[in-house]
Amino acid sequence: MSGEPARDARFDGGRGRWVGASVPRREDPRLLSGRGRFVDDVHLTGMLHAGFVRATVAHAHLTGVDLEATRAVPGVVAAFDAADLDLGDVVALLDRPPEEFTPTTMPVLARDKIRFVGEPVAVVVARDPYAVEDGIEATVVSTDPLPAVVSEQTALAADAPAVHDEAPGNVLLDVTMFDTPGVDEAFAAAAADGIVVDLVTHSARQNALPLETRGVVAAWDDHDDQLHVQICTQVPHQVRTVIAHSMRVPERTVRVTVPDMGGGFGQKCVVGREEIAVAALARRLDAPVKWIEDRREALTAGFLAREQRYRSRAAFDTDGHITALDVDIACDMGAYSCYPFTAGIEPLMAAAEMPSVYRVPAYRVRARALTTNKAPSAPYRGVSRPQYVLAIERVMEHAARLLDLDPVEIRRRNVITEFPWTGINAVTYDPGSYLESLELAETIMRDEGWTALRERALGEGRFVGIGYCCFSERTGYGSEAFAKRKMQVVPGFDISEIRMDTTGAVVVTSGTMNHGQSHETTLAQIVAEKLGIDIAQVKLRQGDTERIAYGWGTFASRSATIGGSAVSLAAGRLGELLCRIAAHLLETRPENVALDGEGGVVQLDDPTQRISFADIADVAYLRAHLLPKEVEPTLSATASFDVPGDGTFSNATHAAVVELDPGTGRVEFLRYACVEDCGVVIHPQVVEGQARGGIAQGIAGALYEQVTYADNGEPSAASFIDYLVPTATEVPDISVDHLETPCATTENGAKGAGEGGTIGAPATVLNAVNDALRHTGVELDDTPVHPQTVLAALDDAATSREEATA
Amino acid sequence: MTSERQLVVLAVNGTEHELLLEPRQILSDVLRHELGLTGTHVGCEHGVCGACTVLVDGEPVRSCLVFAVQAEDAEVRTVESLGEGAELTDLQQAFRAHHGLQCGFCTAGFLMLAEGFLLQEPDAGRDEVREAVSANLCRCTGYQNIVDAVADTAARRRGSPGSSTQEAAP
Ligand code: FES
Ligand code: FES
Numbered sequence: 001m002s003g004e005p006a007r008d009a010r011f012d013g014g015r016g017r018w019v020g021a022s023v024p025r026r027e028d029p030r031l032l033s034g035r036g037r038f039v040d041d042v043h044l045t046g047m048l049h050a051g052f053v054r055a056t057v058a059h060a061h062l063t064g065v066d067l068e069a070t071r072a073v074p075g076v077v078a079a080f081d082a083a084d085l086d087l088g089d090v091v092a093l094l095d096r097p098p099e100e101f102t103p104t105t106m107p108v109l110a111r112d113k114i115r116f117v118g119e120p121v122a123v124v125v126a127r128d129p130y131a132v133e134d135g136i137e138a139t140v141v142s143t144d145p146l147p148a149v150v151s152e153q154t155a156l157a158a159d160a161p162a163v164h165d166e167a168p169g170n171v172l173l174d175v176t177m178f179d180t181p182g183v184d185e186a187f188a189a190a191a192a193d194g195i196v197v198d199l200v201t202h203s204a205r206q207n208a209l210p211l212e213t214r215g216v217v218a219a220w221d222d223h224d225d226q227l228h229v230q231i232c233t234q235v236p237h238q239v240r241t242v243i244a245h246s247m248r249v250p251e252r253t254v255r256v257t258v259p260d261m262g263g264g265f266g267q268k269c270v271v272g273r274e275e276i277a278v279a280a281l282a283r284r285l286d287a288p289v290k291w292i293e294d295r296r297e298a299l300t301a302g303f304l305a306r307e308q309r310y311r312s313r314a315a316f317d318t319d320g321h322i323t324a325l326d327v328d329i330a331c332d333m334g335a336y337s338c339y340p341f342t343a344g345i346e347p348l349m350a351a352a353e354m355p356s357v358y359r360v361p362a363y364r365v366r367a368r369a370l371t372t373n374k375a376p377s378a379p380y381r382g383v384s385r386p387q388y389v390l391a392i393e394r395v396m397e398h399a400a401r402l403l404d405l406d407p408v409e410i411r412r413r414n415v416i417t418e419f420p421w422t423g424i425n426a427v428t429y430d431p432g433s434y435l436e437s438l439e440l441a442e443t444i445m446r447d448e449g450w451t452a453l454r455e456r457a458l459g460e461g462r463f464v465g466i467g468y469c470c471f472s473e474r475t476g477y478g479s480e481a482f483a484k485r486k487m488q489v490v491p492g493f494d495i496s497e498i499r500m501d502t503t504g505a506v507v508v509t510s511g512t513m514n515h516g517q518s519h520e521t522t523l524a525q526i527v528a529e530k531l532g533i534d535i536a537q538v539k540l541r542q543g544d545t546e547r548i549a550y551g552w553g554t555f556a557s558r559s560a561t562i563g564g565s566a567v568s569l570a571a572g573r574l575g576e577l578l579c580r581i582a583a584h585l586l587e588t589r590p591e592n593v594a595l596d597g598e599g600g601v602v603q604l605d606d607p608t609q610r611i612s613f614a615d616i617a618d619v620a621y622l623r624a625h626l627l628p629k630e631v632e633p634t635l636s637a638t639a640s641f642d643v644p645g646d647g648t649f650s651n652a653t654h655a656a657v658v659e660l661d662p663g664t665g666r667v668e669f670l671r672y673a674c675v676e677d678c679g680v681v682i683h684p685q686v687v688e689g690q691a692r693g694g695i696a697q698g699i700a701g702a703l704y705e706q707v708t709y710a711d712n713g714e715p716s717a718a719s720f721i722d723y724l725v726p727t728a729t730e731v732p733d734i735s736v737d738h739l740e741t742p743c744a745t746t747e748n749g750a751k752g753a754g755e756g757g758t759i760g761a762p763a764t765v766l767n768a769v770n771d772a773l774r775h776t777g778v779e780l781d782d783t784p785v786h787p788q789t790v791l792a793a794l795d796d797a798a799t800s801r802e803e804a805t806a
Numbered sequence: 807m808t809s810e811r812q813l814v815v816l817a818v819n820g821t822e823h824e825l826l827l828e829p830r831q832i833l834s835d836v837l838r839h840e841l842g843l844t845g846t847h848v849g850c851e852h853g854v855c856g857a858c859t860v861l862v863d864g865e866p867v868r869s870c871l872v873f874a875v876q877a878e879d880a881e882v883r884t885v886e887s888l889g890e891g892a893e894l895t896d897l898q899q900a901f902r903a904h905h906g907l908q909c910g911f912c913t914a915g916f917l918m919l920a921e922g923f924l925l926q927e928p929d930a931g932r933d934e935v936r937e938a939v940s941a942n943l944c945r946c947t948g949y950q951n952i953v954d955a956v957a958d959t960a961a962r963r964r965g966s967p968g969s970s971t972q973e974a975a976p
Contacts, residue, residue, distance in 0.1 A: 024902060031910030032898040034845015034885035038911065041844035130830065211849045211857060211945045212911045262847070262911025263945050295850040453976035516909030516946050657976075670976070685905045689947060693908060696948035720854035720943075727940040728949035757948075 017597070018525040018535055019748065022685035026520040026535070027260075036260040039215040039232045044288035047217070048077055050278050051132035051291065053122040053139045054301060055114040058150070058373035058713020059161065060143035062114050065122050069138040075131025078285060079139070081122045082109035087280055088246040090271060092339040093488040100175050101344065102167040104371070106336040108246060108273045108280075114143060115163055115335035116373050117714055118301030123277050125289060148373045148713035152309055152330050155370045163335060163371045172333065172343040173369035177351040180424055182362040186324030190315035194323070197314045197398045201391045202782040203762070205307035205332065205707035206700070208380040209725065210515075212262020213293035214302065216275040218282035227254050229279050232261040234269035234513050235553035238489075240545045242271040242339055243279045254279070258543030261515035265697070266379035267303050268515065269555040270338040299723055300715040303378030304707055307332040308346060310391040316399045320410045324362040327354055327391070331384070333369045336376040340489045343369040346377065348485055349384040355425050356392045357434045357472050357651065358414040363424040373713040379555060381697060382473075385759040389471045393763035394781050397770065407767070408442045411470050428646045429472065433739040437653040437675040438470045440737060444673045450657045453670075458775065463660035463794070464670070467768025469760045472651035475678075475752025476561030476743075478643030491552040493642035496566035498527070498574045500635035502621045504599060504613035505537040508570065511551020512563035513543050517754060518686045519559060523567050525682055526748055530571035531578075532597035533613065549638075557752020560682060561648060562641055565747035569639035577637060581620060582611045584628040641747065648743040650751040652676035654695070654764040660772050662794050665787030667703055667769055669732035676756055677739040680749030687753045688736040694757020696731045701758075702765035702783050704730065773797070814875050818843065819887040825874070833877050834858040834869035837884060845885040845914050849943065856942030859915040859922075860884050866922035866941075885914035888921070897921065897959045906955035908946035915942050920956045928964065932957040 030036050053065070065081040089105035110121045124135035149155045149163055155170040162168045190196050216231040227249075233239050236256040244251040261268070274291055282289045293302065308331045315324040329350050333343040347367035355363060400410040415438060416423075419431035445451050445466055457464035474481070479492030498508040508527050512519060524538040531538075541547050552558070575595050582601035583590040586609050596602040596610060603609035617635060619626045624633040657671040674691050681687050704724040708716045717723040742749035762783050769785055770778075776797030780789060811826045818841060825840055834851075837843045837860070849857035851870045858869040861883040889895050894902065897920055907913040916939065923930070923938045930938070935957045936949075944952060 022905075025905070027910070028902040028907065029892070029894065031907055031913055032894060032901055032917070033889055034843070034914050036845075036910055038844070038847070040838070040848070043839070043842070129835075130828070209945055210909070210911075211855065211943060212847070212909070213849075261909060262849075263909045265945070295852065295855075449976040518908070689905045689908060689951065692948035692950055693946045694948075697945070719852055720850055721852075725943050725945075727943060728936050728953060729940040731949050733950050734948065 018529040019680070019682050022683055023521060023525060023535060025518055026524060027518065031260070038212055038260045038262055039217060039230055040292045042217045042230050042259065044217065044219055047288040047290055048125050048127060048285065049129045049132050050123055050125050050281055050289050051129070051136050052120040052274060053124065053136050053141060055110060055117055055119040055121055055141070057114060057143055057145050058117050058148040059146040059163070060114045061146065062110055062112055062121065063144050064142040066140040067122060069140070070124055070135045073131060073135045073138050075128060076124060076126045076135040078125045079122060079135060082107060082111040085109060085277065085280060087276060088248060090242060090246065090273060090339050092337045092342040094342050094344050095486040095488055100173060102172050104164045104166055104172060104337055106273060108276050116375050118297065118375055119335070120273060120277070123281065125281055125285060150372055150374065150709050150711060150713050152332060152370060155372050163373060167371060170371050171368050172337060172371050173347055175347065175351060176366045178425060179364045180362050183324045183326055183364045186315045186362050187313070187326070190317065190323060194315060194317045195399060195402045197316070197395050197402070199312045199394055199398060199781060201310045201312065201394055203306050203308050203387045203390065203701065204784055205304050205374070206380065206705050207299060207302060207304055207707055207723065208265035208267035210263030210265055210267060213295060213298040214268060214272055214274070215292040216278045217288060217290045218279040219288035220283055220286060224255065225253065227279060227283055229254060229256045230259055231256060231275055232268055233258060234264045234515060234555055236513060236543050236545055237551050238340055238553065239271050239275065243276050246276045247280050247283065256545045258513060264515040265381045266305070266383065266555060269553060270303055270341065270378040295720070296718050300718050301375050303338060304334060304375050305377050305380030306387065306701065308350070308384065308387045310387065312391045312395050314395045314399065316403065318403070320399065320403050320405050320413050322358055322360055322414050325355060325360050326364045329365065329367040331369050332372050332374065334372055334374040334376040338376055338378045340487060341379060342487065343371065343377070345379055346384045350388045352425060352427065353385065353474065354388045354392060355423050356389060357416055357470055358392065359416055360424050374709060381694065382755045382759040385473060386698060386701060386762045389469065389759055390763040390766060390783065393469050393767060397767055407468055408438060411438055411468070415470060429649050430744060431741050432472055432649050432651040433677045433741050434470060434472065434651050436739055437651060437677060440675045440739070441468060441653040441655040441673055445655050448671070450671055463662065463772040465658055465768045465770065465772030465774065467656050467658070467764045467766065467771055468653060469763035469767060470653045471760050472649040473557065473752070473756050473759055474647045475557035475650050476643045476746060477556050477558065477647045478562065480645060481643070481647045493640050494551060494562045494566040495549050495638065495640040496570040497638045498567070498570040498636060500574060500613065500617055502617050504617045506531065507539045507541055508567050509541045509548050510563045510567055511548050511553070512559040513553040515554065517554065517559060517690065518683065522560060522682045522686060523564060526564050526568050527571045530568050531575055532595045533599045537599070557650070557754040560750045561743070561746045561752050562643060564682070564750055565641040566639055568747040569641055570637050573637035573639055574635060577635060578613060578616050581616050581627060581631055585611055585616070585619065585626065644745055648679070648745055648751045650676070650678045650753060650756055652756050652760055654760040656764045656768045658765070658768040658772055660769065660790050660794065665791035667785065667790065672732045672734045674734055674757065675737045675739065677741050678753040678756070679741060679743040679751035681738055681740065682748065682750055684738065687738070690753045691736045691757040692734045694755060695734055695761045696726060698758045698761020699731055699765060700726050702762040702785065704784055706784055812875070814878055816874065816877055816882060817880070818882045819884060827874050829873060829875055831874050832870055833872040833874045836874040837869060843884050843886050847911055847914055849911070854943070856919060857912050857915040859918045859942065861918055861922050864922060864925060866919045885917055888917060896962060900955040900959045904951045904955040904958065906947065906951040912942060912944040916944065916952055920959070924960055924963065928960065930960050935960065
């Protein structure tokens with residue numbers, strides 16, 4: 001057999017040949033040799049190029065768009081404003097009452113009103129991208145400016161201008177999701193005998209920043225009677241729906257396919273207005289049209305995330321047990337609700353899951369989505385979890401300090417250890433290894449000598465700190481879990497179809513959408529394992545609305561759990577069919593045969609009797625007269641999978657050791673350890689890669705990246721000079737240890753692994769920085785922590801020390 | 807505004823191409839869209855991400871910062887020149903073995919950066935490799951596996967394989 005994988009003893013446990021092994025990635029050869037096909041690599045004959053005229057003021061009435069000079073620019077073919085293009089708006093809805101949710105609409109091109117700098121106002125089409133730029137420059141946009149709403153304060157001010165007329169108070173969602181009995185009593189009791197932590201944490205606006213920007217190529221195909229839209233998206237079927245709706249054409253006349261994709265991280269799991277415009281242009285101009293977002297557009301007008309403020313009050317008894325949690329959450333969602341998730345995406349996630357891995361007996365939470373004159377938000381890897389985990393983990397640290405408890409100890413006393421656990425938030429947590437991961441992380445720190453170094457460093461005048469973060473992450477949200485969020489479209493299931501050809505090789509479809517997660521390899525591993533064939537005999541198909549009946553794409557760590565389960569079920573059904581035919585051909589009972597794990601079916605009471613898949617396929621297609629009567633020709637099977645109940649929770653503990661440089665304020669990592677549990681690991685190297693890459697993005701949020709605006713709403717981080725993306729010298733080596741608590745509800749025992757790294761890192765880093773500052777009295781509760789912040793903290797501490805000794 | 811096109815001869819991956827180009831056309835665009843060498847990617851067009859890195863006379867250069875006309879008389883090498891047919895080079899194989907790529911969008915830039923770097927600094931250890939690799943951005947991997955892949959290649963080319971992640975010690 002070719003391609004024998006390198007087995008990894010830890011995960012092999014007799015489970016099989018393919019699942020659990022770090023097999024070489026199937027997608028690598030083409031990506032390593034420049035033979036991948038990304039959307040900007042698509043070139044069609046006669047292709048035109050589109051670009052957008054964008055607003056330069058944050059908030060204004062749009063009084064005129066003059067495209068006359070634009071259309072006269074050499075090379076420019078056409079130019080349109082909203083009225084010319086006449087497309088339907090993008091509308092994302094929640095099934096919630098008006099006092100909780102205010103629906104708003106997002107036009108494809110701005111009409112009447114401008115709501116953020118970078119908002120598309122008109123579109124220019126030209127023969128080459130250089131002429132597009134010339135055309136954009138020639139366009140004159142007239143506006144009547146309004147004061148800009150750029151923060152929680154300006155949004156909620158009594159005289160604040162309304163970003164949307166429908167939402168005069170600039171609040172798009174306002175839910176008091178929980179107010180359980182006993183909150184006030186617990187705080188009263190803690191005030192008398194215990195402690196109360198009262199804490200405000202902020203996190204800055206961030207850009208998910210896939211290295212490949214967004215882009216699309218659209219072309220009408222007369223033969224298929226369809227508009228073919230090639231686009232880098234995580235959600236092809238949702239893109240199809242919105243394009244068809246906005247263009248007012250039947251969905252059948254739109255086909256969406258996805259080529260190789262250079263990352264997404266959530267930014268590409270919503271439908272962008274530019275892609276709708278380009279699709280419409282291709283039809284209107286009857287020519288292929290391409291649009292590739294440039295980096296400046298991606299930084300200023302792309303979907304953003306993470307700008308949140310938490311006020312967290314927590315009551316603890318004297319033993320360090322949390323007795324109540326009362327939280328107010330405000331998420332700055334920017335100018336529009338994204339499709340399909342709406343502006344509720346961040347606050348609803350935060351409010352539902354804030355109790356995290358702890359046994360919280362009483363809980364009150366109010367969460368709001370604010371609308372401001374900034375580029376709108378979309379889900380970004382982790383969605384609110386990096387923020388609520390940061391808030392609750394800072395609560396734990398503050399409580400530990402007030403009670404003089406070790407940070408690990410206070411977590412040990414509060415962490416959920418019995419499963420399934422139904423929390424105060426009415427969510428049922430399936431089995432995980434919360435305490436085990438925490439203790440393993442603590443052991444790593446102690447046994448490697450970091451705990452000792454931390455003590456020693458203090459005497460040497462060095463600022464060394466250790467930070468922990470213990471958390472879980474709901475992955476594999478099924479329809480039931482999403483229905484609780486009350487979105488009007490309810491994602492959840494996945495469908496897979498598997499087909500075997502005349503040679504015994506299979507093609508399997510998945511409604512998930514790879515954009516770097518290695519699905520071509522991992523989903524193929526699952527199929528190879530289930531059918532007992534070589535992975536080279538398995539080809540995955542994704543990202544084509546014609547080939548895949550329906551799919552929800554890839555987000556929320558759903559691919560291995562839900563998509564992986566669907567391909568596994570489909571492969572299992574195909575296996576049954578193969579066995580039925582084989583039994584007939586071997587002239588034995590169906591119960592007397594089984595898949596042999598080597599690409600064939602074996603007779604159980606006489607293993608010398610075996611028939612290969614190739615031979616079965618030969619009969620199924622080419623000599624169908626030999627088939628059993630009840631079996632139809634062709635070998636295919638379809639299956640769908642949905643996660644029941646509340647989904648499945650992955651968990652992890654991160655531990656980091658940092659040293660602060662008193663000269664530069666730089667935070668240097670001495671060690672970063674991740675102990676993670678995503679259930680059954682399909683491909684250890686891929687899981688570790690997801691953890692490391694995720695942690696890098698979490699570190700980015702903790703120490704570097706911040707989308708900033710001037711008071712007038714003008715973005716001030718419009719290039720990589722100002723938006724600081726960490727490089728190899730800022731991201732440390734990270735060890736990854738695996739615990740494995742198999743998921744009982746997925747087909748393969750896997751839980752999601754895509755987001756965890758990003759979730760745990762900000763709290764870990766912030767806790768470590770605070771630990772390094774522990775003897776200074778400074779507490780930092782906001783991210784990112786920039787060198788200036790550290791320097792100021794150290795300066796303050798030095799001044800107060802001098803004053804104390806003076 | 808559009809300016810006069812001029813005849814430019816570019817030597818790319820050992821082949822000479824005669825092209826009619828506007829002076830403002832940048833090398834990355836010409837490689838990708840005029841010559842169809844789409845292995846070179848563009849991530850920022852302002853010289854920071856390094857996705858567009860190619861070798862110009864053996865030196866790693868950001869092709870988004872160079873006008874195509876400036877590359878006349880030079881020897882340009884892109885990712886398409888690595889390997890023979892379907893055969894991957896030692897560096898490409900190391901990227902695969904160490905899982906040094908996820909989405910693969912940054913990969914050509916890192917490969918060309920590393921090719922140039924290893925030619926100039928064959929004795930580089932893991933720290934120097936990390937420093938060199940910090941010239942480019944990757945959003946997926948967290949860099950560790952890229953550093954491992956390049957350091958491993960350097961070690962193998964020196965005849966001492968097996969350099970990999972070092973555990974930090976207090
Ligand atoms: S595209 Fe050239 S450096 Fe980013
Ligand atoms: S692998 Fe995706 S950007 Fe590097």
